[in-house]
Amino acid sequence: MAAKQGFRIKSLVPPVVVVAALGWLSTVDVELPDVFVAEQIIELRDRFYDVAIPDDQVVWAVGKNGKIVRSDDRGETFRVQPTPTINHLHSIAAWDTQTAVVIGNEGETLHTADGGASWQSVPAPLGDFAKKMFRAEIAPDGRVWATAEYGSILSSTDKGETWTLVSGGDDVAWNDVAFAREGRVCVAGEFGQISCSDDQGETWVAKETPLDSSLMAIAFNESGHGLAAGVDGHVISSSDDGETWVVVKSPTTKHLYGIAQNGNEWLAVGEKGALLLFDPVKDQWIEENLGSRGNVWYSGVQPGHGGIYLSGQKLALWKDGALKLFGRLK
């Protein structure tokens, strides 16, 4: 009797095991395998407001959400540099491949002396109202100048470690700064205004311009010839270190946001894929066609590496009539 019962229990083992195993299997919650998507260095949503080309290899661009990217191989590969901020960064000025300053929203300034391996944040002394800084440029004497809203102009003599507010409080946003001969600093901004200082920012003298719409960019070349551009494609020029300005016939009505000098030529960029080349000697404009993929806005322009770097809604290199977009294409 006992033996029989023992057998019965034993014979129940395999079915119970199978049923239990299959039953358990049917309730197993399967984990989906992990997925990996390579984080993109240059993302669809990135906006790079400015680009710097400190030597024949390096490309440095700054933009939205505190993002700084750098390439050491002419844009072949980029990497993101860690920054201590999420404020939008509007401009970069580099002395060389190691030393640079960056400015942006909320009075944010960053500086590096190690090629961007580390960025140190210093708040700009902007006062109570002004927060947004627009453009930083390095003067021939090595001093760096920055423009901001509410008439604010700042400068730094120690490569961005400390800043001095040299002017401020006016209801005008200074969008750009440039350097004429003999230490003259000029800023351009809203309402077609241009103001220049011959004493390192102690005093500022407003220059008369034929425009009342905003100027977004200004630049001078070594012979004292200056160019300023702004909304609706307006361009003005000066041949006397910014003293007097006249209207230049512009080929476009698109807003222009950035100007740079390329040898004897001028470069201007703006909205809707605007890239203009101006030859002042021939008084001739060329409007490049960047194609449908390049049909976005650009605020930064820098010649370099045999082409023209463009930064804005996309980061791109215009070279030999072809546009190379960095990062994700569409």
Place this chain on the structure above:
Amino acid sequence: MLDKFVDFCVHRRWVVVGVLFGLTAIMAGFSTQVSIKTVFQDLLPVDHPYISTNDEYKETFGGSNIVSVMVTVEEGDIFRREILEKIQSITQAMDYVPAASQYQIISLASRKLKDIKASTYGIETEPMMFPDLPANDREIEELRQAVLSNPLVYGRYVSLDQKSALITVDFIDRLIDYEKIFASIQSIVAEHESPGVSVRVVGEPILTGWVIHFLPETLQIFGWTVAAMAFVLFVTVRTFRGVLLPLLSGAMSGAWALGMAALLGINFDPLIIVIAFLVSARVISHAVQLSTAFDDEIARGLNTIEASKASMKALFRPGMLGVATDTAAVMVVYAMPMPLLQKTAVIGSIWVSTIAFSAIILTPVLLSWVRRPEQVAFPINTGVFIEKLLNRCADIVIGKGSMVILVLAMLVFLVSGYFAFNVTVGDANPGSPLLWSDSRYNEDADAINQAFQGSDRMFVVVEGKEGDVLKQPSVLRNMENFQRSLENQPEIGGTVSLVDLIGPVNVSLHEGNTRFDEFGTDPNINGELIYMYLQGSDPGDIDRFSDVNYQVGAITAFFRDHKGETIRTAISRIKEYIANNPLENAEYKLAGGLIGVLAAVNEEIFRGQIESISLALLVLFSLAAFAYRSTVAGLFFIPLVLMSNAVTFAFMYWQDIGMNINTLPVAALGIGLGVDYAFYIVDGIRERYLENKNLNAALRGSLLTAGRGVLVTGATMILSVLLWYTSSLRFQAEMGLLIALWLSVSAISSLLLIPAMVYVFKPDFVFESEDEKSEGVQSGASV
């Protein structure tokens, strides 16, 4: 008990046949009322959180039935009067498409797409091209400039190369009649296409429309399949009864199942026609088994009455076991939360269970009326070849060959098992897997996804705990980072939310200075910016971004494809983002739109796959163990099922067929599918062994009788099912291949693997009668 039942059936054959035919007539009457249609809601898993989110918000944020129409010019760009007229005309025509949601028709010519202008009075927003077209070249150029400077339009509703424009329309789910929508939109397309201007359409309603469009062709193929089956049966069985009885069984089961469907109010999805064929194949295979068994009994010298009784008796157990296993395996699909699958499970299991009547009872009973059983109708004796082949199988499995078979089977199982795990859940390719890649629909889908950010959408809801949450900078920043993270995935062409609407207003407010393409640092500024955008516009114009209280908003992502992998990646990354970046005062809710819905379906399928297979195995184990009173019997058939599943999944992986809501029922039905052939073979071996105690003779005998049925039905089904490959629906073609493969694997393993396993393992349940077994218990216990 069984003897009595069989005697009753054969002796009272008029009554039995009368009742069965009577019932068939009634059910056939009902079956005419079954509705063949696709019900969208049936595809969605009930109670899945994504589906709840979709249901709650689809009316405002765009559901899963959005149709995109793309107008493309070959030469020049769309900024020409006649092209803009077409865009306007299509947009207006969309109003009249049945079930179209009039508030969700968006294009250059709708009031939803606005130009934001700064003026001396502040910000003005006005529709791009509504209600009037640009009057002259200057206005057309102004329109172009407005488009180019508006990131909500340029790249989204006008392609970057300015050659294409998009019109999107959403539908009210509960009013959808796919056939009407398809017909209506196709006529709009035809009306607006002209030399140099193409009009392409993509979207779930159109896809379903195409499937319905091919319904007559599908039915035609079905007809040809039946004809092919009849022909192959006639050639192999050589008698009219051998052809007519299986087809009659098939028709009877079909009538009962469809009649029940009509009675239960279950609609018949056009894509499920494959299932109908799959089940009919089972019916016919059982009927052929009984026919062959009958022929064998006749050959052994019995008269028709005795032969019909003997065949019914002999095949009752394996037949019923097969039916029960199949029925239960199909029923397992009911555990899936999608109504379509539940309906398929109900109808499928009813259909399979009718085999008990239509084949296992009806076929032998009808055979009892055969007058001259020896006479053949087809002149060439194909039986010789069949016999030769089966004898060859017997030669292989008797002796050392059996080990070779086992080793080979093991190899096949391991290799296919390895690949089987890679089968994609969801769709394996871009475009719709229902149609061929060179179909008009898939070509259109491809063109639209090339020109724009992607036509398949997903929305993720941001649900605030109080009003105005969406104006909070921290919330906006979190949303923007979320979009940034989504856009890192290459298959996502872009995303849009309230964030993208605020920036451009701010830019306009600052003379077009793009450095102001950002939201404000405090909620009031953002409120003002949104208010400026809405000036002069209708309430509801902001609906697709946010509700009027700024409490609930959406982030919409545009997908270039809806591959299983793409969706899985997106969902997994979204979950990771949300876990790492909690919102203040609000939460993210997944996920609506087509991609959200598909994600829910795929998750359920992935979860359900292992569950269904293990449940089906459990059913198989229990039923086989019960039928043979042996746990070994329960385990014996499991390798076969695992094998046919592994091979099938490996084939799906190899052919890039994803496991989705359409293929799952076929795969699920296949789980139990292979096994009934094996039941017949094993039972044949057992009966013969118990009769003359000679294993080799029993093996050979079973292969020559039950094996003949297997070979005949296998060949019949495989040859006819290949006709499906001519279908315009890729889905049907692939399922045809899949079923053919399934049948081949189960036929081959029944003819070789199962006999080899019997030969090598000599399982008790095959060699011991029930009496011997109880004796064995006694003796085993006394040892």
